[in-house]
Amino acid sequence: MTKTQAVIIGGGATGAGILRDLSMRGVKAVLLEQRDLAHGTSSRFHGLLHSGGRYVVKDPESAAECVAENRILRKIAGQCVEDTEGFFVRLPEDDAAFEQQWLAACRALGLPVAPLAPQEAVRLEPNLTPRIAAAYRVPDAAIDGFRLCWQNAAAAARHGGEVLTYTEAIGIERDGGKVTGVTVRDALSGETRTIPCDLVINAAGSWVGKVAALAGADVHVKPDRGTLVAFNHRFTSRIINRLRPPSDGDIFVPHGSVTILGTTSVAADRPDDTAPRSDEVLKLLRIGQELFTNLADYRILRAFAGTRPLYSAAEGRAASRNFAVIDHRAEGIDGLITVVGGKLTTYRLMAEKAADLACERLGIDAPCRTAGEPLVADPAPGLLAMAKKYFPAGGAELAAARLGDAFGAVVRRLEDDPADRALICECELVTLAEIKEIAARATTHGLSDIRRRTRLGMGTCQGAFCGFRSVAAVCDAGLADKGAAELLRDFLEERWSGIRPVLWGKQLREEELLRGIYGASLNIDGAMHDEGI
Amino acid sequence: MKTCNNNIDACTACASCTALCPVAAVVRDFPGPKMAGPAAERFRKAGAPTDAALAYCTNCKNCDITCPSGVPVAALNMRARAEHVKKHGRRLRDWILAHGEHMAKLAMPGQPLTNLGMANPVTRQMLKAIGISGSRPLPRYAPRTFLRQYGKLRQQPFADKVVFFPGCFINYNAPQVGLDLIAVLQANRHQVIVPPGLACCGVPLVTGGYLEEAAAAAKRNLAALADYARQGIPILTACTSCGLMIKQEYGELFGADGAGEVAARTYDAMEFLLELHDRGRLNTAFTPAGGKYLYHAPCHLRAQGIGRPALELLSVLPGVAVTDLDAGCCGIAGSYGFKADRYDISMAIGQELFAKIKAAPADAVLADCGTCRLQIAHGTGAKVLHPISVIRKAYEPEYKL
């Protein structure tokens, strides 16, 4: 492979942000991701674009970063951000003194908070408990991690940046103390090769310790596990934070068609310790019920977990959320930079600081421009109008936002072939055109890759119906690089991992239907046996 | 109004409702109950606009009947449609059709719109201009309303009382059905009370998107009926849409006070008589009149989940042969089939039913719903009766009123 200036390891928000930043500064850069973009914590998170309100008391520095980045991301990542606003709600049993402390801290930081009469809060969010002692509005918003990663990658590509997914860094090559390249393994073929470069930026989130170790460097990161619960519908249209010292289960985030409740915080052994457990879910429900009295009636779609890349000696939630940019030259490893910690909300700032250092090392004098230019242009009004003919109400706007710069190609497919207008995923309004467009991309290797970019299978049926439809569509169009049964198994198993811990009530009925479809009607086990899988 | 908020969570996306929606079967532009109802509701909750295609839904409730998960699909559609018309405005035509009660009052003798007026070419032209189908005969108003005739009736007093909710169609267009019911109940030693102060049940207001007005009608009717319900006096309807409205939708759509109490005491007329029969209390001194009938079960009867009581009851009549047509929806859906842009859909839905009727000659077709009777008469030319009229006839001449 031809030489590049910088190799970035880790395709989460931070790595994708660095790729965009460096590419905009004219640095030739390649991003490596061991699986698909947003495979790590950048999709296994709460989806909250923090106003800063959560951290003002304990970690004002982090909060200040959130205040600033929140404003920037609304401007540059409009397609990823939904301006829901947020409430901070104190219940009678919560410490009133903390409320005062919180208010003072918000004012000191310039974080705009507006008091809200409890009755008004309930009028605006009728599912909230009426037992409200105090409520405030803050500029919280919802942010989509999948989109953010892909749209950063797409923006970087416009400036020459390159993304290699399913490419795992397995070695950092050095000549004396100087980094000379990264050895990678293709996760699908197993082939290995070395990419020569001048500089390596380790942005591997909870995996930074492992990646640093490839160069013999030491980074102490403690993966801290948090579990989240996704509900089938939006029972709040605003983000609801519990106004008390940050603890488990006190935030609800409306996200597209669903609501997400979280989170927990426990030290994890591994960065990929992401299988959620029923006891965690039950704990979240118990706490969440205090804010939403009818919570137990709402259908849970799935649970999921991610690990926070906490960079600090202290453990768990008390640790600073701040990030660090480490130049390993001090340890005698020239050309390795690690960026660790932070939040998704501050990904751009982290990328900027890491890219500043990278440019300094590369001797490049170019300012950061990521705060000024939007990731993707808004869809042209004509394009949107055209798309509206083919989507159910509201569907065209949703598709435009999730597809970013792929939207134009999808609309052309919709125009050209009436058969492509069929809704394959009826729960999340995904058309055949979209599935074909994403399936045809070089970075797509399975239905889960399509899912992350289109929301296929992320709604009510969790793959029961869209699973077999999309496999048929992908195989029919000759776009599959695996057999139908294998594609299905991978897709359904991935969905199952999130359903298993919440297998009761309405979700259990859905799962039984799914089992009937795949186990009995389609006899998928038999099909796999025949294919020798 | 929070009764059915969470029920979208019960939907498994199985699409059974869409497979059995009579409108989805004939209209390509209608996404069907699953997509228009629970699926769209998830996005409406997320701020998506309502879909104009909701206007195709007839509120026939076959989706609710089909759904294995108890999702109130039709109610979701009606609410969303109300939102839609609130935002995008309504046509004069839709106001008129939703307010049949006002219109009927205007059409009473001596009032500006008499039957003559309605039928004359100028009026027809006018109606056509506002979007009312010219292909369908408008229902004739009876010369004297049911309520007027009821006021003049002298019933035998009995200890057992029932309340009768006549509804607009019986009151203005088919008073004989109400009179037949009273005759049958008298023959069964029941005295019939029609309380003052009843309004239209609200079905046309709901389908027209006037939910607030419908809620007001619900309130008014519940106020007039609640006392009787509390005393344990059964409340009867002889119109399956009025019946469904009172039994189910007052609670489901409006969460109205006292809705549960009244619903628990409300019976379809045939359901009530069948219960008398089951308790051995039905007067079975029928004259063996005989007759060959076809029976159509209205959608709103099937939605009540009480089986087909008329069929069972009629089988008790000596010499009477009844065949269940079992042909789904007739297509008219109240005022729906009167709209010029819905007439063809309405007739297409009814095709199966019409064909079955034409293929099996009989003395009459029986249906418990007034607008079903209009549609069947229009689609087949057959004579169409409420089953109560056949039962009444079987009590003659002994129990002539």
Ligand SMILES: Cc1cc2nc3c(=O)[nH]c(=O)nc-3n(C[C@H](O)[C@H](O)[C@H](O)COP(=O)(O)OP(=O)(O)OC[C@H]3O[C@@H](n4cnc5c(N)ncnc54)[C@H](O)[C@@H]3O)c2cc1C
């Ligand atoms: C439960 C939970 C809730 C959260 N909620 C919020 C929130 O609401 N708002 C907010 O702002 N922040 C939130 N956070 C924090 C935020 O999600 C993370 O800080 C952020 O996503 C980290 O992004 P990243 O790019 O640094 O890491 P990641 O997204 O984890 O990216 C690292 C990537 O590196 C890849 N990788 C690892 N090793 C290799 C290798 N050898 N070769 C190639 N690739 C490799 C991984 O596959 C992974 O995709 C939350 C975190 C958790 C755990």
Ligand code: SF4
């Ligand atoms: S009420 Fe009738 S027309 Fe409307 S969606 Fe249900 S089945 Fe279809």
Ligand code: SF4
């Ligand atoms: S509403 Fe009922 S019948 Fe229709 S898709 Fe959902 S579960 Fe199935």
